[in-house]
Amino acid sequence: MRQITATQAAALLQDGDTLLIGGSGGGHAVPDALLAAVGERFRRTGEPRGITAVHPVGLGDGKTRGAGHLAQRGLLKRVASGTFVNSPGIARLALDEEIEAYTMPQGAMSQLMREMAAGRPGLLTKIGLHTFVDPRLGGARQSARATEDLIELVRFRGEDYLFYKPYQVNVAFLRGSAADEDGNISMEHEAVTLEMLSMAQATRRMGGIVVAQVRRIVPSGSLHPKMVKVPGILVDAVVVDADQWQTYETQDSPAYSGHLRVALEDVPRLPPGPRRVVARRGALELFEGAICNLGSGISTGIANVAAEEGILRRICLTNEQGNIGGAPASGNEAGAAMSPDAQVDQPYQFDFYDGGGLDLAFLSFAEFDAEGNVNVSRFGGRIVGPGGFINISQGAGSVVFGGTLTAGGAPKAVERVEQVTFSGPYARTRGQRVLYVTERAVFQLGEAGPELTEIAPGADIEADVIAAMGFRPRISPALRRMDTELFAEGPMGLAAKLQGRPPRAALKRFAMAQAAE
Structure with missing residues (x-):
């Protein structure tokens, strides 16, 4: 050497x-x-x-x-x-x-x-x-x-x-x-x-x-x-390099490297605001044993909500860099995880993702359009790129895109996205369940694009939602109000709700195994 x-x-x-x-x-x-x-x-x-x-x-x-x-x-x-x-x-x-x-x-x-x-x-x-x-x-x-x-x-x-x-x-x-x-x-x-x-x-x-x-x-x-x-x-x-730090912000975290197990419940609680509302609504999609990926941005709040609700150990959060379990890090240290159960090489993590291993993907959006396309890669004069977004969004059984309905007063629901990072029409042909969650409304991908299915309590459809969009969505005949507990201060009792939801992924795998015998 x-x-x-x-x-x-x-x-x-x-x-x-x-x-x-x-x-x-x-x-x-x-x-x-x-x-x-x-x-x-x-x-x-x-x-x-x-x-x-x-x-x-x-x-x-x-x-x-x-x-x-x-x-x-x-x-x-x-x-x-x-x-x-x-x-x-x-x-x-x-x-x-x-x-x-x-x-x-x-x-x-x-x-x-x-x-x-x-x-x-x-x-x-x-x-x-x-x-x-x-x-x-x-x-x-x-x-x-x-x-x-x-x-x-x-x-x-x-x-x-x-x-x-x-x-x-x-x-x-x-x-x-x-x-x-x-x-x-x-x-x-x-x-x-x-x-x-x-x-x-x-x-x-x-x-x-x-x-x-x-x-x-x-x-x-x-x-x-x-x-x-x-x-x-x-x-x-x-x-x-004797001064080599583990990350740009952390010299050494034994919880990141797996040398120390920390209490996952210590993940900080999200402060009140749109980010908390979006993360809490996304978390309602969780079920017992769900294998999930959390994207960057507003979707990382799912981990905070799961910790606050005491269910972090009843689901499995992963990130594309290869961490399985624990609590994925956010911000400038995204890619790490606090106390993961396993760390695998990144190509193998993506093999799992591409093969349909994810039950749920929670990803952020910069903008989405009338066809259900999502853009996170180039917008507003910025080049970002897709990162793991394309693998994750195409491979997951269900995808929950989260974000605010507007940014600086400008609509994030637009007639046509600047760059297609996720194809709504392609997802529809593949039978994916796709939600677009915002702080004042929830949409689900339907035959004609995003369909308005939920609206915040007290919000007006025309003045507070459609007026803030760049296209007019179809309104579901079963339109309902978003749960009031999403906007409340304390925990929303998600642990009890999980008890009534079957571990769908595990049951599906068990049924497939039984059928093969």
Whole structure:
């Protein structure tokens, strides 16, 4: 194993190289010291130029760290990522047409790393069909300069699929907790493990260079083999950053890494307001044993409501980065989870999602339209990207989109969304149950688009709901008032309500097993 400095690692990149970067969101396993060294080298020397950066998850602190270190004119030629939300500098370069910008489903990119490692031609999947990722609707492009087709629409066995093409990787920057003297990398203090192994395997297969950033070096043979996430045979060099934090905000949380179990009931209570109302109405969809995903934004409040109601241990909350159980973190630390029951690699989590493993998905919306389409990826002059949204929303049995009906007085229910991140018509053909929950009304996807099914107590249909929308929805003949307890101060007795609801997912699996015998 060769130990080098971050400056030496940055010098490995040549003009036009493709750099594969591990990590997630607000600092989870992000090799920040390596990225910072690349940014510093470019400021000092003007090199390297025209590199392609590939990372399945958005990287950054929402300011200048993570992928933000690379957000310099001339350094980047192309960026392919799940989202730019963590790195506004990258989004600005895309908006200014300074780079070729693509945002793709996080799960598809994660699984593609595994395909590349195996030498397969690419990833064939239905994930992304009928969204802006579909070549018929844009091919994941977020800038006019992005002219190459990175995704193809193919016909296979009489059905439409998307084919995600592989990348030729020159250098991979990964991160772990420790490296032994043979280069074996552990990740025992990280909140996520992601696809670090697949990235290393893919890069090695292509003859590229794998560099791992770690906090410390330990003697050979001191790492338990089950702790080793990336074996030393795949690692070319190690960079030690003794000041490496677990995230950009937390130096070390044993609850994130699984070294400490904390009381899940300690999750803070949501303050009164629209966010609390939306989260509480979404939580009414829960049932005993439900396996769920919580998206970012307003939908993370489901965990707070479940804790307040004392039902957090009676459901299973997951996140796409690989945490199963516990209480998913929110804000800048989304991707971690407090006291998870299990942590699996991200590609396998998305296998579970894509295969229909989720009973419920709670996701936020930036806008939804008259056809039931939802947009979270590009709106209001911002490029965000889909992250795991497309995998999650297409794979879940039921989807609950949450958000306020207006933002700054402007409607979020519009005639036509700016970018389709979720297709209402496609969901309808697949029999998904889809709700759009706001603080003053609830809609359900019907044959003609979102149908108004519930309205807040005291609210007027025309003045308070339809006047705040950009289209006129169909009004259900069974329209009712939203439960008054959603707007009350104390708990709404959700624990007792769950007792009367059968664990539908478990019963379904049991029935399928019985039928197979």
